[in-house]
Amino acid sequence: MSTGVKHFIAFAALAIILIALPKVFVSGSAHTMMSLMGIMIIFALSYNILLGQTGLLSFGHAVYYGLAGFCVAHAMNYIAREKIGVPLPFIPLIGAFAGLFFGALFGLISTRRAGTVFSMISLGIGELVASSALILRSFFGGEEGIPTNRTKFPPFFGYKFGPQIEVYYLIAFWCFVCIALMYALTRTPFGRMCNAVRDNPERAEFVGYSTQRVRFIAFVFSAIFAGVAGALATINFELMNSQSLGAGQSGLVLLMTYVGGVGHFIGPIIGGVIITFLQISLSDITKAWMLYFGLMFILVVMFSPGGVAGWLALHQPLLKGGRIFRLIPAYALALVPMAMLAAGLIMTIELAHRMLVDAQSDGSVMKLAGWTVDAAKAQPWMLAIGLLVCGALGLKLAWPKVREAFAAQSAEVAQ
Amino acid sequence: MTPALSLQDVRKNFGPTEIIRGLTLDVMPRERHAIIGPNGAGKSTTFHLISGRIKPSSGSIRLNGAEITGMAPYEINRRGLSRSFQVTNIFPRLSVFENVRCGVLWSLGYRYSFWRFVDKLRDANEKAHAIVEEIGLGARRHAPAGILTYAEQRALEIGVTIAGGADVVMLDEPTAGMSKAETEQAVALIRKISEGRTLVMVEHDMSVVFGLADRISVLVYGQIIASDTPQAIRQNKAVREAYLGEEAH
Structure with missing residues (x-):
């Protein structure tokens, strides 16, 4: 064409x-x-x-x-x-x-x-x-x-x-x-x-x-x-x-x-x-x-300096070579800790925001994704930190697998 | 005959240190002229002064008889002088072909035009294509310049330099860092592209210098101590003492 x-x-x-x-x-x-x-x-x-x-x-x-x-x-x-x-x-x-x-x-x-x-x-x-x-x-x-x-x-x-x-x-x-x-x-x-x-x-x-x-x-x-x-x-x-x-x-x-x-x-x-x-x-x-x-800006600058378009372009040869679907297992594996990390991060930010900004006027009890939590209690904070730690550890384990899968499929396409 | 390039008593000092101390040099049209000299003699500075990268403190530089002293690099380039760099100086994210085409555009009069498509400019594309073939990078034409091998980048450097059709071409250590085989290829390329042009080059490899140059100038401590044919330079006593003598040790 x-x-x-x-x-x-x-x-x-x-x-x-x-x-x-x-x-x-x-x-x-x-x-x-x-x-x-x-x-x-x-x-x-x-x-x-x-x-x-x-x-x-x-x-x-x-x-x-x-x-x-x-x-x-x-x-x-x-x-x-x-x-x-x-x-x-x-x-x-x-x-x-x-x-x-x-x-x-x-x-x-x-x-x-x-x-x-x-x-x-x-x-x-x-x-x-x-x-x-x-x-x-x-x-x-x-x-x-x-x-x-x-x-x-x-x-x-x-x-x-x-x-x-x-x-x-x-x-x-x-x-x-x-x-x-x-x-x-x-x-x-x-x-x-x-x-x-x-x-x-x-x-x-x-x-x-x-x-x-x-x-x-x-x-x-x-x-x-x-x-x-x-x-x-x-x-x-x-x-x-x-x-x-x-x-x-x-x-x-x-x-x-x-x-x-x-x-x-x-x-x-x-x-x-x-x-x-x-x-x-x-x-x-x-x-x-x-x-x-x-946060999003920092993450993009640090981990994907080419932005969304750069990330997509990285996958283009795999798409052309018909091997993009082989990446799904590795990506799915990485998605679990990523979701945990994101959930922990969101929870921390929202709890902190409640305690630092709104607690004086509206009290420390808040709604978070449908659940009622008290930001002044220890439990929600423990959960947030737990999610962060597990997510970070999980991602550390899963990420090499993603890299490996990507390199393997790229090598296949290159041949 | 008017010299293609003429320097009259050019001086350059950085603070109290005078690097170029009254340099006088004439390069005749169509001549292959090599500038040699020990490290720190001011060869690269001389190149920078001629091409407008730095401005002389005093003295006069003429290109085909016209004064170019103190002009900006792009003005000097538009008057027909083009140079390469000792450290490869290309457009790393553009392809080989686009690198050369960027060198072609101004000379064909396309200037800053934003009302026509660059891919449709037949003359620019044909000329860039021919140069890419000439420098032996035809197979690599779509590769980003940044991923080429060193020798390929050096060839591209020369390609970009000659692309604008300048009649005075200056090459700064074109074979530096190359293997013997690569050097031979580079010399063949330089011989070819300097056909019908005036060539000024700085080079450390004496076999390249004596093989290519019609005339050689010897620069020592910011002054030309001799300017003559290779034969005469080889026998010049002052040169042997100041420079070539060192090589014999």
Whole structure:
């Protein structure tokens, strides 16, 4: 199969998935979640233009998402007030232009250097913009942010974009367009030179390229797509507030991209889906959800630096060789101690959270996965520690078996 | 005839220490020119000064008659000078083919273009393909450069260096660390790729130097003490004392 055909099939499949998903998951909350996933996919992919493609670690990427979001909120209010006949689906282009503007402006400063200096400047710009957001109230709307209304636009082929499902399709359309464009970008001469600058900036200079220029263009592109994501967020929530351009949001996009995997184009897409799902569902279940995010990030960095996509890619040769199923026994064996470890960890965190945060107001008796436990008693703690110790010991025994099985099957495939 | 490369009284000091002390050197077009000298004489520094990696403290460097002193590496490269490195310096996560293609892109005018697909650029792909074959890595073209053997990486290093079609090519110890057989292959490759080009190389292996070079310059303590044909250099008294004499011990 030629690469052209492969790409066509992949993008056709993507389009079908995007169209069919709301028909499979029909609830309103599912549509809300999938809308957010679409936005985060664009945002994370835009971040990976920097991190994965060009090797630039930014701590302030939310600046371009947020600033574009605010510009779009004001533009939407202006367009609605002045009755300018721009339909809603074109509004993300305003976000793209805002991203372009701010990306070029701040990029001029921050892309002069790579490495640590770049990271520090991105952090500085992030703090600068986030703190000015609380001072310049007329533009950023203070604590409340800038509200807007997406239904005040002329209908687009009869759609008013009031219902969430219509907004989902608007986001899905832009998500498809942005994925296609960002993928195409990786396959251009410029995209390849981004990789070259990432791998070896010095050599890139000696084959005729200004690494500073390559970084700058990559930075502007990533800001443009972050701007589209920010615009879609404004449309989706009908609100933009200063949290969206702060360090928390910048950290979140780093987390999504890294957990998904920076080494593969599909990584940030996986990361955007997983993290958004966890963010929404975990925050319903536990107040300590941020802690779990932190733990997950550490675990990925330590044990699977390629992220989910890297882990999947590791198994691809086995899948092709038809030997992936031979791994199931070893993986099942490792899953038991892993589950114990996870259960022990969750129990410890929840008990500790109860005792440290909520015990004063609500007492030490709590519900944990349906059971009523008293966090002030010794038994639940003993159980948690027992699970942790047994899980850790079990994993230590099981892990060599996993490695062995993987090596054995890989060797079989290689022959 | 204008020299392809001309250095006039170039000096470089790091703090109070002067490493390059008034270096003057002319390399004629189409000449294979070797720079030899004992360790610490400033050979690599000279390469860095010419290619723009470090800037001279004073003096003038001209490429085909045009001043290039103090320019950035990419500007010097665009004017037709390309260099390799003593320590292999390639793009480790890109494939062999893509390494060479990165070297080709600028010279064919593709610059920073993001509106066309790199796989569809017939001229760039054909040229990269031809170079990969020329350096003998055809069978390895899809392998990531980082997993190649040392000798293969050295060959790729040369491939990336010549990919942009520079007319002045500088090779920094191209055969360092190679076995005898590998060295012979490398010499054959260098002979081939320097056909019709100006070649400047730093090399420690005297059999390589005397086998390849049309002219040899001897660098001692940051100065050129002699610059002549291999025959004349072999018989030069000052050179024998300063440098070649050491080899005889």
